[in-house]
Amino acid sequence: MQPAQRPPPLAPQNLVYWTAYVLTWTLVPLHAQYAQSGHFTFASRLRDAAVSNARFYAVAGGVGVLGLVFLTASGRMALTAIPGFLIAANNAFGLGAGIFLLTFGLAEVPKHVWRKAEHRSHLQWCLSRVGKKAVKLQDARAER
Secondary structure, three states: OOOOOOOOOOHHHHHHHHHHHHHHHHHHHHHHHHHHOOOOOHHHHHHHHHHHHHHHHHHHHHHHHHHHHHHHHOOOOOHHHHHHHHHHHHHHHHHHHHHHHHHHHHHHHHHHHHHHHOHHHHHHHHHHHHHHHHHHHHHHHHHO
């Protein structure tokens, strides 16, 4: 009888997964808030983004902890079920966000393609933009 073979370790896959997971929830929102910040220097924009994200995560984490405390205190969920609940909540959020983004893409991309397919209306739109830009160019040259 042969001893049971163990599956190979998944260290590289786990490293990639958890690195992507942490960066998704830290670096991406930090970068998005940095881009929207109204400050002028790098340090002040980064500080503003970090404070804004910390505030958001504090509120969201507080609400989540209060929800978990309520569920466990009311007897609707055992302490051993919390990891499974968190995994299910994370998967539900991912699916919901994916569905939202896909429906936006499915609605927005065909409109864009449809509008570009009508050559006459697209030409009229381009000509109106050229006219507006020409007026702005003349105004800018006149200000010199």
